[in-house]
Amino acid sequence: MEQAIEILFTASFWVAAIRIASPLIFATMGELICERAGVLNLGIEGIMTVGAFAGWFTVYSGGDLWTGVLVAAFAGALFGLLHATLTVPLGLSQHVVGIGVTLLATSLTYFIYRLALPEVTSPPKIEPFQPWPIPGLSKIPVIGEALFAQTPLTYLAFITVAVVAWVLYRTPLGLAMRAAGENPSAVEAQGISVIGIRMGAVMAGSALMAVGGAFLTMSAFNSFFFEMINGRGWICIALVVFGSWRPGKALVGAILFAAFDAYQVRLQQLSGGVVPYQVFLMMPYVLSILALVLVARRATYPKALMIPYQKGER
């Protein structure tokens, strides 16, 4: 028992928690942007898969790491464009389109992977992002190591949260995005194109989701394998709700979830096989459901979320 608590004060635990949180932060911010503009993007799971592959494959084919990140973002934005075209101007069901995009993006990725690398048995590796300790700050015990001795992509994840929050609450663009998610006819009446705002938000959000996927292959691990997103996209959907559609709260949620995840791995080792390991695996999910129930009940969701906007309709 004592050991179980001691874990919480070790630097390695917090380093792992922040590392696990990073892809979730990117993808949660991406989903949050989409939903704030009024579009539920269930393509997230597939778009993360695309990003994971596109980034990794760029580097594997000889590109440098940052080019890989850009290619991943671009690929994500393309699938975002597909999702947005179907859901925004055409006004199709966001649920159906989202699941369709996830299935298409995932299968297409696996297909291209097999076409490009037909004969591998063990996944080929790349040289991933290395930790980039920030001089001075990284020397602070526990916290310094956890927050300031990570890879550059983790720093980028935190910067993304700040940028998303700034854009949403401090800029005219963010105002228009939030209004598009609250009452699109208000946006239209003020002379702004709802279609343009929503499509832009879905594309930008999808790009962020793809970067979240790329983190897995280019920073957390060093290769691409099937099923590697493993439901992280769906967790991000829940994290947006948990965060009541606010970037700061969603960040806290992502770190909390990641901490549970890192914790359960360590508890598994402690228990020495007495408790079935599935119980620990289950823990973060059970706790997130509990947290959702407690936190999200009072959340005010964007009023026009999932409601397609058709111009000139009354």
Added chain:
Amino acid sequence: MTVLRLSGITKRFGPLVANDDISFDLKKGEVIALLGENGAGKTTLMNILFGHYVADEGNIEAFGQLLAPGDPKAALAAGIGMVHQHFTLADNMSVLENIALGTESLWRPRLDRSLARRRISQLSSDFGLAVEPDASVASLSVGERQRVEILKALYRDARILILDEPTAVLTPAETDALFRTLKMLVANGLSIIFISHKLHEVMAVSDRVLVLRSGRLAGERTTARTTRRELATLMVGQEVTPPKVAGVARGEALFALERVSTAPLGSGAFLHDVSLTLFAGEIVGLAGVSGNGQAALAGLIAGTENPASGKMLVRGKLVGGWSPRAALDHGIARIPEDRHAVGTIGDMSVTENVIAERYRSSPFCRRGFLDWKAAKHFAEGLIRDYDVKCPSPEARIRLLSGGNMQKLILGRALDPEPAIVLANQPARGLDVGAVAYVHGKLLDARARGAAVLLISEDLEEIVALSDRIVVISKGRLSAPSGRGERTIGEIGELMAGHSEVAA
């Protein structure tokens, strides 16, 4: 100086011509009233002007410049502001955010809130439009929301302001405040187009009246040199006579609420310690601004809601197990507030809709099977008796106009000769002819000895029909007043929530 010129505007929706060759000019500092019944094409015309629709023919010039069609942005840039009938505000955002939305380039790195706040306060105090810039729109009253809509236009330096049915949702006091604001705006050189179907308002605010009838300009009058009667005739195309209310002796108490309260449910107000008795041969008018508990009271009578405390009596007997079916069994007829959402099932036929309340029993149901012959016979009878214009009893009901739909609902409710009639906004959105028809039918029911509860936001309707008037405000009822006892002004005060000085 002419600020706006519409020339030959025509707009068709399929076979329907919504606007037929409409032309007029608007001058600087002038208030034009666009008068017409519902469906006359007023809102369509303004939506073309503001760029929500594209006209099939004709063009619009603002300040001498041709206006690009179908682009609200062009209209805004030309200085045209529109206050829509259904507000276009984002509820969960602040007043300031709603007003500033879209006024700055989207790519600016920062929204200047303090500048926006200063300008809003300046405009508020200049034109008597008091609002708190940082309040959330969700917390505002309807009157305040309208002020935000007007501020939105002024913030963009609108020189032409279009108001679509602005008074439909206001209390009389709020309406007066709006009219004062409009006068100030005109004094500052703005021009206003005021859309309404209420004659007294048109007479009160406008310089010139344009009357629209079935999509055409039926006439143009200078307000100072016309009368309400003349305008009404232009609007309808024939003389309208108000219904004659004959005296009917009041009978026994058919329905009573004794100190009833309801549980808070949803967004509407709930009832608080309400007592009300409906007598045979009497129309009781319930006046009030929408959202003050009318929905709860109507739900209570219709059976969709149950009292949390207090007693409910039908013919002096306490009712238990209250449900919509129990209400029907007790002889309560319902004319619901929203005929599209609640009153009818749009994609089902006229026949299916008119038997919806009685399909379980004879004559429409025999040994557990529907008797379609009887149903169709009944539907055809209603179509004939209530003068419903519809292609056939098989037509889907949503294809009917509001007036015809309402006539069918009336027929369904009144044909079984119910003892108690709940008429919730029975004439809302209907044209003058249909309104007179609905009123006539309610008076017939009263003459037959039914107890009628008329819920309406239209004070003139309430005053014209009701034998007794009660006012609802924040879930509480005022003391009743008899025919002619209170003036419209006094009722308006009660609607605004000012309780009466102890008499």
